[in-house]
Amino acid sequence: QAQLVESGGGSVQAGGSLRLSCRASGYTFSHRFMGWFRQAPGKEREWVATIDPNDGMTRYDDSVKGRFTISLDNAKTTVYLQMDRLKPDDTAIYYCAAGDVGLWSQPEAYTFWGQGTQVTVSS
Secondary structure, eight states: OOEEEEEOOEEEETTOOEEEEEEEESSOGGGSEEEEEEEOTTSOOEEEEEEOTTTOOEEEOTTTTTTEEEEEETTTTEEEEEEOSOOGGGOEEEEEEEEOSSOTTSGGGEEEEOOOEEEEEEO
């Protein structure tokens, strides 16, 4: 069965960097676009970025554009989220997800989800 496993979360000071990884297994990696979402305490889950394994096209929410970079390694069936110039507002649980139908910025488009990894940014 499909499985997504995130890693790389942690605590960092504002201005620092973290790199999240998400290893996918149990399905054909190239058949689904990959996204990162995040959820802060008391807030709804929000979309961060998406990448298409077939053409490498990437999309970002405006709040992270220019600071975060999504990438993937097809051979390793792994998607990454490089987060630079982190801000306290970036503090959240980060989830990776695999989708196939629908708008890539909406959670409803994603079928498989990881368990999440905590990112904490202190000021």
